Amino acid sequence: MSQGNLLLRMELRSNPETLCVVRNALGELAQTLGFPEAECRAVVLAVDEALTNIIRHAYQGRTEQPIEASFRRIRVVRDGAHTAALEIVLEDRGMTVDSEKLCGRKLEDVRPGGLGLHFIRESMDTVEFRRKWGRNQLRMVKLLHTPETGRES
């Protein structure tokens, strides 16, 4: 993990006001990498929802808590072919939240809440949670769907 080409690194605070800044920067980044418009929106939605979960659940709404975000271009092997991808890693020092609890309802239930993790999983190709050195780490990968040849990073 995290062996690819670092594109962008952000040190954020857990303030909802910063979400629009991240969305704008990430939208530009995804576009520059060549993602189609709809996939740019999907990546932006996934990261926004993940940051929202960190602010609301890991930090319980407390602002000014640290969040680190890194964005790398990586290559992965899918179906025997090398494919470029965007890897996004978010780290926070808040409490660990059971990812199952974040998806707290069936989609058929018409009530507010419980959609964020569903949006993340639907938008990204890989979603992995883990706890490491007292930090929550969320790794997400979005494939670029442009087969490449050559060595794996």
Added chain:
Amino acid sequence: MLQIEARHLEKITVFDVSGDIDLATSPELRKALLREFRDMRMPRVVLNLKHVHYIDSSGVASLVEGLKASRDVGSRLILFGLNSAVREVLQLSKLVRIFEITDSEEQAVAP
């Protein structure tokens, strides 16, 4: 940043919403909707989303709360002007079918 401007027609409130609806701004939308339904008992509230370029799950939650409040008092919540970004998120939530959505303001305010 979110802007919500209200226009009052006869027994209809039209909210012209512009900006992004996210964790920071969705409480404002929620408050506006609940006030119209619970306090004002407005029979119909129309949301013009033409200038909303982003909505996340907290925004969808605010719309759902507004819809529930409208049903509680026998009113209607109608959305129009959804661009592809907003429509995609509503479709992803599988909640698009529960909302009354029209193509234009004329349809939304029609008797």
